[in-house]
Amino acid sequence: MYALKNSILLKEKYHEDVEIYILYTDMRTHFKGYEEFYGRAREHGINFIRGRVSQIVEIPKTKNLLISAEDMMLGEPIELEAELVVLSTAAIPSKGTDEVARILSVTRGADGFFMESHPKLKPLDTAVDGIFLAGACQGPKDIPYSVSQGSGAAARAATILSQPTWKIEPIIAxxxxxxxxxxxxxxxxxxxxxPYGAIKAVVGQPAQVTAAMCHGCGTCVAECPADAITQMHFTDPQIFAQIKAGLDENPESKILGFLCNWCSYAGADLAGTSRFEYPPTLRAIRVMCSGRVDRDFVLEAFRQGAGMVLVAACHLPYDCHYISGNEKMKVRMEALAKMFEKLGLSPERFRIEYISAAEGVKFAGLIKEMAEQMETLGTEKIKAENEKLRPILDKMLSKKKK
Ligand code: SF4
Ligand code: SF4
Structure with a gap:
């Protein structure tokens, strides 16, 4: 696994420039006891061939099946005649997954299975407090792994049930x-x-947030037309101050990026820890969810003279850790992009991208590409576009300045 992981990282770093070979003399299986299964299967005379099947056809005379494949170890085509072929099918989530996800507000991964809150730090928790995962609802699993997950999930639930009170994250609306x-x-x-049904708005009364149900995505804050909601630790004045600080010097040669905590920011982090190089022109602002990115943040970035603005989120449709914050951001930002286009802003200066925590290479490549586009556009053109835009942005943001 170590060799495999490093080979993937090397391939990503150098792309097609290097050829990587992993040489092994024997097949090894992971998990306790699996090697013994493999050994016993070999003792029983079962042959393992590493290969790809191209077709299976019935032989009319014998009614046997003829398998055509490539032996990947020998690099040669092979044909095998068999009485029975058992196909190992890929697992997919069960039919009710969609409905359970909707009722419990549990997020799902790109493959449709339920998604854990954090793969390393919270592998049994979902993003919804008090709901835990065990077994094949999270992805294909064997029995021992499912049983140990079940014990772990029960223990996690007991930590809540044994407490008279429970502390929640302070990043709420x-x-x-x-x-x-x-x-x-x-x-x-x-x-x-x-996305969590945490707000009630009865006509004639101010909207009310149920703190225990709020997950702190900030989508409501960005959507409120009256700026009547704030998110603790991610308030508008705090983010406006970050925009100003990020664009303090030579703003027209800077990319201002709003990155969601769980995917894009983690992707940027991976690019850093993997030492994938990209130009130092990015100024990143972390938000918990891309749903928190208010259109006013983008307007303010261009008002401050930014060269480029990037809003980066988790992949659609399921990857969002807050169910649908990325979808809400998409609608809001695509409308804004259309407005900018009408106002004469070069379209490449405002990017909406989707980057997962594992896509460090993609992140580095994107920033490189944006920096090159910014250079091609040139400082003078960027400055001229910003000057033209400024009176409109001043007007649109006049409410904020008060
Ligand atoms: S939209 Fe997000 S921040 Fe707002 S109340 Fe719902 S969960 Fe909380
Ligand atoms: S004004 Fe804002 S807080 Fe009040 S109901 Fe509308 S969106 Fe909700």
Whole structure:
């Protein structure tokens, strides 16, 4: 596994420039006791061939099956006649997965299986407090692994049930009651946009967040038309201050990136720890979810003179750790991109991208590509576009400056 992992990293780093060979003399299986299974199978005369099957056809005379394949060890085509062929099918999530995910607000991975909160630090937890994973709902698993996961999940649940009170993350949303429009006119946008059903907006009253249900994605904060919601530790003034600091010097030669914590920021982190090089022009701002990226943040970045703006999120449709924050961001940002295009901004200056925690190479490649595009556009053109845009942005952000 170690050799395999390193070979993938090398291949990603040098792309097609190097040929990598992993030489092994024997097949090895992982997990306790599996090697013994393999040994016993060999003793029983079962032959293992590493290969790819191209077709299976019935022989009319004998009714046997003829398998055509490539022996990958010898690099030669082979044909085998068999009475029975058992296909090992790929596993897919069960039919009810969709409905359970919807009812419990549990997120799913790109393969459709339920997704853990963190692959290393919280492998049994889901993003929803109090809901844990065990067994093949998370991906294909054998019985011993499923049983040990079940014991672990029960122990995790016991840590909650044994406590008289439970502490939650402080990064939650708060409504500023006297600013909420819902007091005077029917609004309730936040209620509709919250992926966890954590907000109630009764007409005539300010919207209310149920703190224990809030997961701190910040989507409601970005969607509220009255700026009546704030997210603790990710408030608008805090993020505006970061935008200003990031673009303090030579803003027209900077890429300002809003990166979601769980995927894109982790992808950037991987690029760093794997030493994938990219130009030092990026200024990254971390948000918990791309759903928190308010259109005002992008407007302010260009008002401050940014050369490029990047909003990077988890892959669609399932990868978002907050169920659908990335989908909400997509709708909001694509509308903004259309507006910028009409206002004469070069389209490459505003990018919406999807990068997972494992895509360090993609992240480094993207920043390289954006930096090259920025150089091709040239400082003068960027400055001229920004100057043209500034009065409009000033007007659009006038409410924020108050
Ligand atoms: S979106 Fe904003 S203004 Fe509308 S109900 Fe929610 S908090 Fe109030
Ligand atoms: S949208 Fe996100 S931040 Fe807002 S209340 Fe729902 S979970 Fe909390």
């Amino acid at each position: 708060e409504v500023i009651p006297n600013v909420c429009r819902n007091i005077k006119v029917k609004c309730g946008i936040c209620e509709k946009k919250c």
